[in-house]
Amino acid sequence: LVSRDFHPEDTVVNVGPAAFGGKRVIVIAGPCAVESEDQVMQAARAVHDFGLSVLRGGAYKPRTSPYSFQGMGVDGLKILAQARERYGLMVVTEAVDRESLDHVAQWADMVQIGARNMQNFELLKAVGQIQKPVLLKRGLSATIDEWLMAAEYIAANGNRDIVLCERGIRTYETKTRNTLDLSAIPVVKQLSHLPIVIDPSHSTGQWNWVAPMARAAVAAGADGLIIEAHPNPTEALSDGPQSLNLPHLGELVSSLGLIAEAIGRTV
Ligand code: PEP
Ligand code: MN
Numbered sequence: 001l002v003s004r005d006f007h008p009e010d011t012v013v014n015v016g017p018a019a020f021g022g023k024r025v026i027v028i029a030g031p032c033a034v035e036s037e038d039q040v041m042q043a044a045r046a047v048h049d050f051g052l053s054v055l056r057g058g059a060y061k062p063r064t065s066p067y068s069f070q071g072m073g074v075d076g077l078k079i080l081a082q083a084r085e086r087y088g089l090m091v092v093t094e095a096v097d098r099e100s101l102d103h104v105a106q107w108a109d110m111v112q113i114g115a116r117n118m119q120n121f122e123l124l125k126a127v128g129q130i131q132k133p134v135l136l137k138r139g140l141s142a143t144i145d146e147w148l149m150a151a152e153y154i155a156a157n158g159n160r161d162i163v164l165c166e167r168g169i170r171t172y173e174t175k176t177r178n179t180l181d182l183s184a185i186p187v188v189k190q191l192s193h194l195p196i197v198i199d200p201s202h203s204t205g206q207w208n209w210v211a212p213m214a215r216a217a218v219a220a221g222a223d224g225l226i227i228e229a230h231p232n233p234t235e236a237l238s239d240g241p242q243s244l245n246l247p248h249l250g251e252l253v254s255s256l257g258l259i260a261e262a263i264g265r266t267v
Pocket of ligand 1: 115
């Protein structure tokens with residue numbers, strides 16, 4: 001179902017006013033994790049002021065260490081919903097299991113399936129059975145075929161509104177957190193009709209490498225970006241080192257316009 005052989009035209013996935021896979025490059029931005037109402041509102045306001053329409057923020061966090069901040073759960077989802085009301089934004093947030101999926105489906109506009117759950121087949125089946133668009137991240141060590149098969153699980157269960165997200169893969173390189181596979185953009189576009197967005201935050205792991213890779217992704221034809229941004233990155237409870245501060249997010253967004261224009265798109 002996700003193969004281009006089956007469906008030659010590009011799929012457009014609509015999340016409110018944001019059309020993934022259309023002419024416009026959709027920039028999703030916001031903190032890694034929801035930490036407080038104040039933090040989310042500051043980020044949401046910036047996202048709105050920079051002309052963007054989709055806010056990210058995790059309420060359920062799949063952390064490497066059990067001692068790291070695990071997320072605010074439903075209270076976090078309610079803060080995101082408040083930001084949606086106040087700033088007229090769409091909200092994307094991660095579900096980590098069936099239980100959190102029930103809550104996320106109730107409060108958010110788009111469900112994120114994280115890299116660690118890309119092959120959680122029961123979760124993929126469950127998200128296939130709901131009527132919300134899905135952001136499906138590539139697994140840490142997944143091939144493109146495995147990633148597309150994960151998308152196939154969702155589509156086969158009834159949900160065709162899938163946006164793929166390349167977020168970097170494990171390689172022998174250790175200077176970057178992951179290795180951003182930008183070639184996934186043309187490869188996925190040839191194999192599938194689904195939109196693809198790039199996450200330069202989790203792939204590089206360092207904030208000052210985010211903008212160059214974001215610009216490269218737009219030049220390579222990405223349908224969107226997902227960028228971690230925090231009002232005060234040094235105080236972030238997760239992924240601070242890779243988070244842009246809000247002025248830097250604004251600068252990055254304004255720098256994308258000319259690149260998009262060069263390939264016949266807008267931001
Ligand atoms: C995230 O988006 O904050 C996240 C946990 O990403 P990934 O699943 O790509 O590691
Ligand atoms: Mn993160």
